[in-house]
Amino acid sequence: MANPKAYIFDVFGTIVNWRNGVASVCAETFASKNIDFNPHEFADLWRGEYQPAMERIRSGDRGYIALDTLHLENLNRVLENVGLLDKFNNQERQALNKAWEKLPGWPDSSPGLYALKKKAIIAPCSNGSIALMTRIAKFSDLPWDCIVGAEIAQNYKPHKDAYLKSVAALGLQPEDVMMVAAHNDDLHAARKYGLKTGFIPRKTEYGEGQAKDLEPNADWDIVINSIEQLAEIAP
């Protein structure tokens, strides 16, 4: 395998613990309003709206809209579904939506990225917007060299544009770039479009009962247990 010149990363789940981060902000907000609702369950319901919202854009049914806006639309839907919509005014819903900016990195993410940055270009290739990725990076000290992904591509993973326009924005060829993710589906798409692939299991992304993505389901170019390990083995 030729040495990757850049490593691009899925972020939600792979680099940060979105579920605990969102649940933590929800718990505070609910407490302040005397709302009795399990914050992790709420985070799961909110995340459950993620793929359907993006699918409308991937399918061409709707033009590109940044994930921040989709998150807000999804929040409104979930609040309505669980009978809490009237507890929040517009401003309060916008404030709660910023939960997605306050996502803690997994313990190995920040030190691993600092080490890897000395060897290659590192960038998120996430469905999050540039604004969102910037704020998560500030919150969790993620020293990205630049931000590529959905906003650069104006489309969402696993649409091919999200990979190939990101690679093009880096000024590289697909075979020069490794996609690193905790999700096999993301890597199947990346491989299909010519990128190298690195799998990192995050077995509690969805909590203790997680059933998916516990193991690699294909012969990915590398499988690692931490970003720190990736930085060690990277040439």
Next chain:
Amino acid sequence: MANPKAYIFDVFGTIVNWRNGVASVCAETFASKNIDFNPHEFADLWRGEYQPAMERIRSGDRGYIALDTLHLENLNRVLENVGLLDKFNNQERQALNKAWEKLPGWPDSSPGLYALKKKAIIAPCSNGSIALMTRIAKFSDLPWDCIVGAEIAQNYKPHKDAYLKSVAALGLQPEDVMMVAAHNDDLHAARKYGLKTGFIPRKTEYGEGQAKDLEPNADWDIVINSIEQLAEIAP
């Protein structure tokens, strides 16, 4: 003045010494080919093609093309004009074009940006591409939070899109963002579109005989002598 939430920077001239950087690579390349041509003069001729090339895109005469490609086209034109085109094959011209990736920061740039990054979002708002900005940042240790500018906007400064689409990509309003530049023209445009403005003179950007941009020519929101000073005074 409300506190800026982000500082965005011109790069060529403001953060890096493009003239010495380009001349340095040209000097090495010319020496290896026994070419007797003043490398600083060559850098000036190359940079002289910069505005006309972008103007075709700003005017709508040509679609957006990344600066890396414009630099290569401009290199070919300059080599032809000075009678050196036949000394370089395609591959050698592409290699020489990478001079623009090896631009040294002014001495205050890297430490100043590290300090400012603790207080606000920092990003280049340059006419350089994401790929080019990424490589310059690696070369000169510029710890950007993200990269905005021409590629995000698909147009070149001082076109309004270069400022307003950059601000939008940061998830902010124009009045929340300060444009910092060594060029008065850049700041006139930024102010016209509602951004705050910071001027930093770089009196030797064009060498010892520089006649332009030695002083602010309007009442910019701040005038600083170094990025380190900016970091100190930033709220």
